[in-house]
Amino acid sequence: xxxxxxxxxxxxxxxxxxxxxxxxxxxxxxxxxxxxxxxxxxxxxxxxxxxxxxxxxxxxxxxxxxxxxxxxxxxxxxxxxxxxxxxxxxxxxxxxxxxxxxxxxxxxxxxxxxxxxxxxxxxxxxxxxxxxxxxxxxxxxxxxxxxxxxxxxxxxxxxxxxxxxxxxxxxxxxxxxxxxxxxxxxxxxxxxxxxxxxxxxxxxxxxxxxxxxxxxxxxxxxxxxxxxxxxxxxxxxxxxxxxxxxxxxxxxxxxxxxxxxxxxxxxxxxxxxxxxxxxxxxxxxxxxxxxxxxxxxxxxxxxxxxxxxxxxxxxx
Amino acid sequence: xxxxxxxxxxxxxxxxxxxxxxxxxxxxxxxxxxxxxxxxxxxxxxxxxxxxxxxxxxxxxxxxxxxxxxxxxxxxxxxxxxxxxxxxxxxxxxxxxxxxxxxxxxxxxxxxxxxxxxxxxxxxxxxxxxxxxxxxxxxxxxxxxxxxxxxxxxxxxxxxxxxxxxxxxxxxxxxxxxxxxxxxxxxxxxxxxxxxxxxxxxxxxxxxxxxxxxxxxxxxxxxxxxxxxxxxxxxxxxxxxxxxxxxxxxxxxxxxxxxxxxxxxxxxxxxxxxxxxxxxxxxxxxxxxxxxxxxxxxxxx
Numbered sequence: 001x002x003x004x005x006x007x008x009x010x011x012x013x014x015x016x017x018x019x020x021x022x023x024x025x026x027x028x029x030x031x032x033x034x035x036x037x038x039x040x041x042x043x044x045x046x047x048x049x050x051x052x053x054x055x056x057x058x059x060x061x062x063x064x065x066x067x068x069x070x071x072x073x074x075x076x077x078x079x080x081x082x083x084x085x086x087x088x089x090x091x092x093x094x095x096x097x098x099x100x101x102x103x104x105x106x107x108x109x110x111x112x113x114x115x116x117x118x119x120x121x122x123x124x125x126x127x128x129x130x131x132x133x134x135x136x137x138x139x140x141x142x143x144x145x146x147x148x149x150x151x152x153x154x155x156x157x158x159x160x161x162x163x164x165x166x167x168x169x170x171x172x173x174x175x176x177x178x179x180x181x182x183x184x185x186x187x188x189x190x191x192x193x194x195x196x197x198x199x200x201x202x203x204x205x206x207x208x209x210x211x212x213x214x215x216x217x218x219x220x221x222x223x224x225x226x227x228x229x230x231x232x233x234x235x236x237x238x239x240x241x242x243x244x245x246x247x248x249x250x251x252x253x254x255x256x257x258x259x260x261x262x263x264x265x266x267x268x269x270x271x272x273x274x275x276x277x278x279x280x281x282x283x284x285x286x287x288x289x290x291x292x293x294x295x296x297x298x299x300x301x302x303x304x305x306x307x308x309x310x311x312x313x314x315x316x
Numbered sequence: 317x318x319x320x321x322x323x324x325x326x327x328x329x330x331x332x333x334x335x336x337x338x339x340x341x342x343x344x345x346x347x348x349x350x351x352x353x354x355x356x357x358x359x360x361x362x363x364x365x366x367x368x369x370x371x372x373x374x375x376x377x378x379x380x381x382x383x384x385x386x387x388x389x390x391x392x393x394x395x396x397x398x399x400x401x402x403x404x405x406x407x408x409x410x411x412x413x414x415x416x417x418x419x420x421x422x423x424x425x426x427x428x429x430x431x432x433x434x435x436x437x438x439x440x441x442x443x444x445x446x447x448x449x450x451x452x453x454x455x456x457x458x459x460x461x462x463x464x465x466x467x468x469x470x471x472x473x474x475x476x477x478x479x480x481x482x483x484x485x486x487x488x489x490x491x492x493x494x495x496x497x498x499x500x501x502x503x504x505x506x507x508x509x510x511x512x513x514x515x516x517x518x519x520x521x522x523x524x525x526x527x528x529x530x531x532x533x534x535x536x537x538x539x540x541x542x543x544x545x546x547x548x549x550x551x552x553x554x555x556x557x558x559x560x561x562x563x564x565x566x567x568x569x570x571x572x573x574x575x576x577x578x579x580x581x582x583x584x585x586x587x588x589x590x591x592x593x594x595x596x597x598x599x600x601x602x603x604x605x606x607x608x609x610x611x612x613x614x615x616x617x
Contacts, residue, residue: 018462023474030478143610147603149554151561152577152595159588250469254558258581269562272473280477284470291465 005300012296019288020078024071027277034277035063041087041275074281083282088274093282096267101286103173104256104263108248110179111186116241118187119194120234126195127202127233128225139199145192150251154185154258171260182259186251190244197240201233208232235306242295249287360611363604370601373420381414386569396589403593407583415571416594422565422572423598426487427552431545433491434552438498439541445499446506447529456499463496472559481564483556483572490555494548501544505537546609550602557598573598 031037035054038061039045049057058064062073077084083093126138161181162170172178205211206229214224252265260266264283271279341349354360373380388408397404403412445456463471472489479485509515510533518528553573559565560574571579573594580591 014458015462015465018458019465022462022466023471026471026474026478030475143606144603147550147554147606148599149557149561149574149577149595149602151558151574152592152599155577155581155584155591155595159584159592163585163588246465246467249467253469253473254561257562268470268473272477273563275477277477280474284466284474287467287470288465291467295465 008299012292016289016292020285023281023284027281037275038087084278086276086279088276093278100262100264100267103261104252107182108252110183114183115187115190119191122195123198126199142192142196146189151254151258153188154255157181157185173261182255186255194237197236198233201236205229205233238298242298245291245294363607366600366604370420370424373417374424377418377421381417383411383414385414385418404589406590415576416597419571419573419576422483426483426556427549429487430491430552431549434494434498435545437495439502441499442502443506446503460496460499468493476564483566486556486559486565490552502541505540509533509536543609543613550605553602
């Protein structure tokens with residue numbers, strides 16, 4: 001058991017390190033000239049500088065060192081929570097992140113809870129209803145849910161609930177009322193995925209022998225679905241929750257931009273627009289860390305929830 | 317399927333007179349046999365029509381919209397949808413329907429480019445990993461695990477930061493983000509097929525691995541990958557639209573669908589159609605693509 005846990009943690013750390021390295025590679029090695037991007041991000045014209053000043057700037061950004069030296073000094077800093085300094089805002093990236101992170105965590109948390117409630121509710125209902133037209137509709141609804149772009153749903157909700165009906169504020173980040181629309185927007189794609197997987201889970205479970213046994217005991221359909229079907233049909237959801245963290249983070253970038261909320265996602269959008277490389281690197285690493293952490297927790301929880309799973313080495 | 321029913325199905329499909337001699341069905345007959353039952357579903361036909369419309373708009377926008385997408389008409393600015401302007405007009409009086417049709421060229425091309433990159437990269441990686449096995453497989457799968465740990469949009473944002481803004485960089489960024497999923501599916505298919513008897517038979521018959529791969533494994537691994545490609549075409553449209561909505565797409569006055577939606581944000585209160593109608597068109601196209609993918613998945617071959 002403990003060997004499994006340690007192995008899984010080690011694997012998670014390796015993936016995290018890999019993710020950081022991939023992001024570093026993309027951001028620092030892919031551009032032909034990172035110096036010109038960095039200088040333009042800090043608002044300096046590269047053509048206006050003399051060779052001596054250029055050399056000074058190169059040394060200031062650490063670009064005079066070899067690639068490996070740069071990489072290790074950045075990695076070392078990141079391990080200590082120091083992500084360098086934002087080029088455009090002239091502030092340490094870690095303090096920027098600390099300031100913006102609570103907003104996004106709150107939004108993502110509410111959205112994940114909402115998406116689970118809606119997704120499970122829809123999936124459960126879709127498996128319970130017998131009336132054919134309604135059943136068909138419920139089966140097609142998830143597919144619509146992830147065909148709709150997050151930003152468009154956000155605009156639609158703003159138009160209907162903020163402008164037409166005037167029930168909720170359209171933008172801003174103060175108070176619970178301002179959290180409602182962004183959280184619903186962010187929850188819709190994940191909810192659609194959960195609903196679809198749960199419906200398929202029910203389809204698979206329905207023919208199992210233990211369902212027949214449950215019917216034979218004299219339970220009603222509702223009881224069978226609740227006590228015997230649901231638990232087994234819902235197992236794949238646990239893995240999905242972990243995987244949906246990535247989508248939630250991606251969605252947060254769009255949602256925070258639409259609803260003008262001061263979170264990490266909006267920071268990411270602004271940073272990319274200004275080509276603020278250290279900020280982008282930090283945000284990508286942080287979200288990869290969140291993804292890896294949640295998936296690690298899910299993997300560690302799995303055996304507790306499904307005793308049939310043994311810790312045989314998983315063949316990828 | 318009993319033999320007689322096969323003939324019954326084939327007979328009306330082919331224009332050739334029915335003969336009492338069995339002849340192998342031609343390629344076209346087989347395609348027709350697979351497609352005919354799908355064409356009886358109204359939902360599928362509607363979805364197909366919408367997707368064909370979008371593709372046509374990408375190839376030849378002039379056929380579908382006769383106005384000039386960049387012609388401004390300050391007097392007719394922010395006109396609501398009507399007979400003259402189907403989707404209304406934007407803040408400069410440009411016809412929105414025409415803008416959407418011309419936007420298809422950028423958006424659909426970007427999505428196709430992204431899926432193309434994902435197909436080439438993913439198929440390549442998946443085949444190499446599935447076929448080579450051993451250490452190389454392990455290393456490649458670890459790399460793919462790492463790529464999957466980076467949320468798609470953020471990976472795309474990092475790439476866009478590095479290589480710049482525009483339709484093509486956005487398409488590349490989205491395409492690279494889809495590669496890992498393709499690689500996984502392809503590898504799983506290759507691993508499944510590698511152990512099947514006909515592959516063994518081909519090898520015993522003296523076929524080289526390359527020949528086995530091209531003639532026996534690839535044609536049979538193609539199905540699930542094609543379904544994934546269709547699904548990802550929809551996802552790629554959404555992702556590229558998201559990136560251009562954030563302002564990383566084509567430079568104005570050219571406009572992708574995402575840019576059109578973003579431009580209308582300012583007038584959401586007074587003229588909601590400016591951003592909502594192009595968005596609705598986008599939703600229709602993506603939903604149709606997903607519907608087609610799902611139908612293909614439910615009715616293989």
